[in-house]
């Protein structure tokens with residue numbers, strides 16, 4: 001077997017993929033509370049170039065965050081030049097490409113398995129299901145959109161566990177300091193740790209609820225690369241399907257020199273997309289990532305890529321017109337034949353999912369879950385579910401770790417959307433980062449002064465738990481932490497009699513519902529850590545006139 005040539009295009013592609021993966025990580029790490037309440041809106045850049053997010057939010061909410069229009073560049077580029085985005089830009093694709101390299105299978109085996117499989121059509125049906133569901137108002141694309149999946153898994157699984165590991169390692173070095181003679185390891189480890197703390201590590205310990213499910217799904221998606229090259233991209237990715245549909249008839253096409261080809265099929269062994277570069281007239285542009293591995297693998301240089309100028313019956317037809325005709329009339333072998341019946345089944349699955357979600361009490365909007373506390377500035381719940389892509393940007397950036405991926409709080413349709421958990425954190429009064437980073441404006445952008453007026457819920461005292469109420473003990477922690485300019489917690493001095501018969505003055509706290517914004521710092525700081533003496537529920541939230549604490553509101 002002759003060695004690979006690894007053409008300059010392969011090296012350029014690797015470099016570009018690595019660059020975009022690095023950019024993804026840099027933007028990820030920049031999504032944090034800097035010394036000021038500002039992260040830079042560029043941290044959501046990848047999502048803005050994602051046409052799946054654009055299509056799904058437009059279909060489900062009939063609105064589009066203006067930044068998402070950038071994704072038209074991706075679609076336009078794909079129509080002209082094919083699915084280059086998957087092979088050169090997508091960081092999730094780069095990760096799969098990298099991990100595919102760990103696959104230990106003999107070349108002969110790969111020749112048998114790695115050609116095109118009809119199962120690769122599955123991703124188009126996944127796309128159809130998601131888009132039909134979006135059309136009927138249920139946007140579930142975030143479950144499988146590659147950027148959302150990657151960001152969510154990194155933010156909720158890899159980042160907390162990785163940070164914890166790093167902190168534990170440096171903590172261990174600090175305590176044990178296994179130096180050599182007088183050389184102390186901490187002389188190096190402490191400056192490194194302080195640098196990491198300033199730049200990469202979270203300022204507090206972070207935890208996320210429901211991490212196991214997200215971790216299992218991420219691990220499964222990654223491990224499937226050991227079974228088939230870029231399994232996710234070939235069989236599941238709905239964005240890949242969208243780009244495959246757009247790029248089914250590109251201007252850059254494979255050129256095979258049949259005279260040089262001896263059918264060794266080495267190009268199939270390295271083909272990442274199952275695009276069949278070895279089959280005469282059978283190459284499938286909708287599956288090709290333009291990785292140029294086939295060109296590079298061919299020992300006889302029988303494969304190359306180049307501008308495809310379609311032939312014309314009339315020699316006088318100019319090239320631009322022939323290109324135009326080429327987009328209108330795709331050659332037969334390049335048609336993407338998905339089968340009408342299968343598409344109808346996929347669409348029906350989308351509709352069925354919508355009906356199922358709507359049939360629940362939550363879907364009918366009749367029950368307001370007290371734990372469903374959305375970030376400040378969130379749009380009304382129906383619209384929120386149409387816009388939120390469960391990317392986890394807001395959860396990553398939340399400085400107090402209050403934002404958590406919902407499990408059951410938002411019903412089936414709300415899985416992994418953000419909810420505030422006031423036991424873990426609280427909504428920081430001086431912060432509106434979640435609205436700055438949300439790519440779809442599910443959390444609308446509001447200036448800090450406006451955000452400070454938004455009510456996300458209301459606090460209530462549990463008089464059976466609160467120390468001054470239940471045990472006649474002095475405690476004003478909640479009142480001290482309440483951040484509103486005029487405190488939403490007020491204290492009333494009352495005389496109580498102790499079990500010993502002594503008379504005692506205690507200050508019993510009350511909430512002023514007109515001033516409380518539901519930020520939850522009172523709940524978070526309450527010294528009764530197992531079950532707090534004060535708690536916040538969603539009632540009174542500004543975004544929902546049907547969920548009000550005071551008379552006048554009605555259940556929707």
Ligand code: SF4
Pocket residue numbers: 085086087090091092093094146232233234237238239240241
């Ligand atoms: S198929 Fe999906 S995950 Fe794979 S590279 Fe393309 S967009 Fe990214």
Ligand code: SF4
Pocket residue numbers: 387388389390391392393394395417418437438439440441442443
């Ligand atoms: S609300 Fe959070 S999870 Fe949903 S789209 Fe916005 S940033 Fe992503």
Ligand code: SF4
Pocket residue numbers: 458459481482483484488489511515516517518519520521522523536
């Ligand atoms: S939730 Fe608690 S701390 Fe926040 S405004 Fe209301 S009473 Fe004050």
